[in-house]
Amino acid sequence: MNEPFAKNEVKIAVIGGGTGSFTMLSSLKRYTKQIAAIVSMADDGGSTGVLRDELGTLPPGDVRQCLVALSDSPKVRELFEYRFDTGTFSGHSFGNLLLTALEKITGDFSQAVETASEILRINGVVIPATLDNIRLKMEWADKSLILHGERVIDSEFFAHDPRRAILSLTPDASPNPMAISAIEQADIVVIAPGDLYTSLGPLLVIDGIGEALRKSKAKKFYVANLVSKQGQTDGFAVSDHAREIERFAGTPFLDYVLYNQEAPTEEIAKRYEEEGGYVTLADTDELSKMRYEAVGGNFLGSMANDNGADTLIGKRSLIRHDAKAVAKLILDLYHSHES
Secondary structure, eight states: OOOSOOSSSOOEEEEEOTHHHHHHHHHHTTTOSOEEEEEOOOOOSHHHHHHHHHHOOOOOHHHHHHHHHHBOOHHHHHHHHOBOOSSTTTTOBHHHHHHHHHHHHHSOHHHHHHHHHHHHTBSSEEEESOOSOOEEEEEETTSSOEEESHHHHHHOOOSSOGGGEEEEEESOOOOOHHHHHHHHHOSEEEEOOOOIIIIIHHHHTSTTHHHHHHHOOSEEEEEOOSBOOTTTSTTOBHHHHHHHHHHHHTSOOOSEEEEEOOOOOHHHHHHHHHTTOOBOBOOHHHHTTSSSEEEEEOOBOOOOOOOTTOTTSOOOOOOOBOHHHHHHHHHHHHHHHHO
16 A cells, blocks of 8 residues: 555544554544554553564554554454453453464564454554664663663653653664655644653654654644653643654644643542542643644543453553544634635
């Protein structure tokens, strides 16, 4: 496949990885079939990390979630998400195992994703951001701390200000040409919510991604995180998140930043605190000075259910956006601009 989009319908590229992309794709696909999910390839934790280490394959986990989000086959979706809870495969999802097997058979991760897309009958296309076997590195300029690997960084409580850290990939990653094409051809680009330093950063620092975002004529949205990540983004306001997104990309490219303005109930706030997270401050005075337009909305979704079979990874965040509300606002803002 040489082109990520057909000519008709609004064309949307969603950039991210994991749950944030899953939730956004699940709602955006209601508006168009022309969706490209550009997926981070730095994951090395949980089931994905075991498969990478033992079999030398590229990380399937975030790709699997995006494939499932874009699928219209409920039973096959359920199969891909099924996670073994006992035995040799305990903690592994069926979709991760299948993608790994397909890569081994074809010798090409892109072909593996394409075959899985056919099985799931997805609307749209899932594009690995790079096809290089890379690992994430985070370091500070004085070399006082160097962290290697997404899993290590994700579990770290930063001793230094992460806004002064340098994110890079080892070895240097070449962008997937399909990812560049998707960004260039899109009408809308959405930076999905997700961990700044382990989900979004590793994708945006790939050489060529930032330049493609700068040049793209698409309307570019960032959906800001609902809450802080304990030990990493404590005290970050919405503008801090957006500033880091553009720092990773190496260019000011955002047109809109969407943030939550809905206060959680006391019960939900307590559950957030149990995860070590606090609602991200909407610093409206600071946001009003920015080049992009900041738009608030009621974006608090229901808490997700924990998956007890997910034994290969630490505690996952269960906090979710109301993706239907976010997707509607994105399309409303795009159409109002076009008209």
